[in-house]
Amino acid sequence: MQLHKRDVVEAATALLDDYGIADLSMRRLARDLEVSPGALYWHFASKQQLLGAVADRILGAVQDCGGDWQERIVQTCGRLREALLSHTDGAELVSASFAAGQSAVMTDLLAVLAAAAADAGVPADSTESAARTVVYFVLGSTVDEQSRLQWDAAGADVSAPVWAENSDARFAFGLRLLVDGIAAHTRADV
């Protein structure tokens, strides 16, 4: 039967979860779907574009939420982190797709965060900068956390769980820094 975009993205996600981003190749994906490699290029212009679709699928779990601007930022970032951690190499894949400008959902999240910054009183020409700064933190710290997590799961030495236990607190601390920064900045300008 016919191959649809959704099937391809689903199979790619499964491949990612089971074997990681290094094994997520167009040829391997085609093999899993029992089509020729060229077939994928009927549905996607490039591997980058396909990875963007996988990123958007991963980020589907992140819905926006209510509350004041601080709660909205903290919640959005928390959910983003959870979504990334729930797929093997999820943070790395989304990070790469974001950098390549291939994730539409990531662009939406940026808008949500920029709106929260606006509510906080950040001047209109700086809300985008504030939102990006927050996103850089979430992506950077989660890539770090996940690589350590996965390294420990394989290597398994003693001091690993200590890091893992602290990672929630470390994430919360960095995020607090940014929220405090936004709050302080708007106070200074008003």
Next chain:
Amino acid sequence: MQLHKRDVVEAATALLDDYGIADLSMRRLARDLEVSPGALYWHFASKQQLLGAVADRILGAVQDCGGDWQERIVQTCGRLREALLSHTDGAELVSASFAAGQSAVMTDLLAVLAAAAADAGVPADSTESAARTVVYFVLGSTVDEQSRLQWDAAGADVSAPVWAENSDARFAFGLRLLVDGIAAHTRADV
């Protein structure tokens, strides 16, 4: 004559500057050096390790500096950004090497930033988190900036220079957010 680590790193940097990270392959590098690909593996255990050495070469230009903790953070980040921007795909390469834990100099910079955070009054168990948050911002924003810069240099549409002019201000704003956050956080805790 004999091949030395320094020659390899130098040739790799030249290849990076002239053709970008996508063309920085072990085989192409070997061709430029007029050796067989296998020769490189006598001097470096893997491509990742070689890229780490290139990252450290790029970061050699970033020396540490004096002043109060705020000045030290702002200066260090400014110099880091300059170093990244002065090589094609420099931000991407250093970012990848940092994530892979292959850049010794990046670890030094982390320590410098952590020391500044400590001077600011951040509790000892959080200085590392503060430093990493700053580094995530510099790497993330500079990767972004550089990809836009290089895309414009090739594509060349109208609205490009506007972005370029604002990128200094955008960087400064994000950095200010973080410095304000560190300042606010320590005030709240003391």
Next chain:
DNA sequence: ACCTGAACACCGTTCAAGT
């Protein structure tokens, strides 16, 4: 419209064998 088959132009890494 959708896919196959085969090709093009590459990769990183290993390792016996040479000097």
Next chain:
DNA sequence: ACCTGAACACCGTTCAAGT
């Protein structure tokens, strides 16, 4: 100690040709 040659096991992408 340092390097070559050749192999192993792959890549992303394109495109004429088929149905």
